[in-house]
Amino acid sequence: MKKISVYRPTTIEEAIQILSLHGTEAGVYAGGTDLLIRLKNRLKQAPSYLVDIKKIGNLRYIKEDAQGGVQIGALTKLAEIAESDLLAKKYPVLVQAVKTISSPELRNASTLGGDLLQEVWCQYLRGGYSCWRNGGYICYGAIGDNSYYHSAMGGRLCYAVYPGDAAPPLITLDAKVRIATPSGMKDLTVEQLVPGDMMVDGRIQSHVIRFNEILTEVVIPPPKTGFRASFEKLRPRGVWDFAMASASLGLQLRDGRIDDARVVFGGISGKPFRERSVEEFLKGKTLNAELANQAPASALSNAAPLKYNATKIDMAKGLLTSGLDKLAREG
């Protein structure tokens, strides 16, 4: 493992100063379940200066705001979200999704911010191949064994799938994030936060957080009457693994008809893939089992599977049917 230095700032401002000082050589260290593995795997792209933000107060909380929404600190453990009565009552879909992340042991260490911003888990990157994200100029996933960790919806430079499971339900809930920057706070939607592989500060990453910025909070708007949501994830084993495909659905219903819809697929693309054509298809229709069977025909028509991962698309469509069927039965 490379030699590293660890800073333990106690304020956001101090942390941002350190990050600014070291540039892209530094990285934010929270739960460590992604970062430390990259270091142990000796990845060239792993940072040399770790800015441990766990000493900073007031980044770990789940609280209801005045409007009835909920604010979650970026350092909140995934296990705390999974066990939160408040979230289970207001946003069961988020709790449901978080419970499928990794394993109970890892959820005790991993944070919400870390899940949103984690590095991709492509076996070539993690195996130290000199790919786009690791100092090279090729995507091995695009031409290699791409059955699991790679996009079936096309890509730009890096074809690895976005691995987080919290982002899809947060997008269906229309959640926002707060980011501390050297010039103050800024807000983005979760969808804006993770647009897929982007060149940011000279490196490829799945999110838009710059080298000297820190994600501090996730804000979920108050739940509306008539809103139903579901999350389903398909993975190789019953625990631990990332999604082969997942589907997060959010439907705003009035008298059994769908006023608005959010459909977000995970595990199939370089970003949480919001499928607007299905959303349009669903709007105005009556939610029932028949609709669940019809919806996949309008889904993922722009799929561009690689050599080994065409079935991801069929899995995603199956999950869409399953989710709609489940929501129809809830009525």
Added chain:
Amino acid sequence: MRQASEKFYPWVAYVSKMTGKPVRLTLAKDQELAHMQVKPENIQKFKVGAKKDGRITACQREFFVNTGERSGGGGSGGRSELYLHVIPNWKEIGNDYRTNSMTTGPSRSNMQQEFKWGWEQMMDEMAEAVGIDPVQFRLLNVQKPGTKVTIESGGPTMVLMPEMEKGFLTYDSYASVEVLQEGMKAIGWEKRNPAPGGNPGRFKRGFGMAMSQHHAGRLGYHEGEVGFERTVKRGNADVYQSEIELNADGNIILHFAQPDSGTNHGTGIATQIAEILGYTTLDHMRLSWGDSDLAPPAPGWNSGLSTQLQGGALCKAADKLRQDLLKRASDTLKTDAARLQIRDGVISSKEDPKKTTTFAALAKTAEGRVIRQHASCCHPGAIGRAMNRGIGTCFVEVEVDTWTGNWRFIRAAYCHDTGNVINPLLAEADMNGSLVQSTQVATEAIPWDREFPGTRHFSVGYLSYRLPTIMDVPEQTQVFVNSLEPRWFFGTKGFAETAIGAPPGAIANAIYNACGVRIREHPISKDKILAGLKTKATGKA
């Protein structure tokens, strides 16, 4: 580290010599996978003919095995499924080829799961073709007690046996029928779909089964048997030696070289020795294993031989020690040895309870204050004393989600011809592990990269090398068939690898029964099930 670690021995020895300290080498998971051997890829092609009544009349199997960078990576061994059946005409064409892939060889049994994956699916397909239940089809075609085996029909690892008469060996202690019948009962085979994929609805359940036969080496010869003398004289036998020692504290120390591989076989062995020496508890049993300075030589552990042959040598040594102690006590107590009894380290006269001595007292008077006995066992070649073989079955129930390709391993009945089981708790634990390991062989790809072979394989640690988790392990019933085996200590048989080859074929057959998708190409995966369902629905591959 397990297999293929020999190449590191010189370096470990060198570092140990230089530092004067014990050295333990531990590789990171990706390096371990790269340097240790994995099961080889293979292709099997069958041509099989059967009569209308279901009896197989002819079988040709052609196989191609990737042996990696070396020859003999297991390609020529372990194809015992062919020799499990009575097939009047058979032909086998084997092709081993070398490649730049990582080292291949035995891993969680030698060539069992990968060869039976093909064979047991073929048997399922043949049963369907002739319209017979798969269990009945096997009952028609498997060898049974009384089946005569020749060198020619016994398979490539068969060698001349001391018991061979007129060119034949006859199966006797061999529960091939019982492991089928008991497995059917345990899983509830009558609930199997009569038509594959015939159940209505999104979630479809199905049943499957497969057989496994491996390692007759579980029954060898012990010192004192004619077969032992003949086999050792022949010069190519693996000899398992053991030493037993009684010290002046009255404790029994079992010296054997084989380390415990996680099976806890030492407990099973110690239980037998305690019984032979008249102890009612294990309190005075001491194990000293895995140290070549303290134990006589023995081959490495494999093939279900540890309790059987290493343990057999200890049983024989314990028997000698018992005779020795009775003789010493007879001299001390001036009583005929036949009139003495042993219980918990005390030797006493059956007629006169006042006449007693103890193990400890006898040891104290011996030279060096210890009494030692030594004994050996052997098996006569790769398959051992082929009057029986390790045989088992695996019956499974699965559920397939036809919308997503997801599947669940619901239940398993894992049946073994065990002979007398010494410690049922340990036996169950071992077999639970065996089923989990073989399940992984069925569901996980060989860990090298299909597009960049010879470079680094999947290397996201346990995220790429997917051991089944607690969420993936089915409800299990271990069925032990206590078949009669009078030739060995306490009627035991080795059974580490009885059913171990069966789970991959059984799971594949169950998935076919559940949803009608036949997965011939390893591994079983959700995407293959979904692709198969799509092909079935649309008629397009």
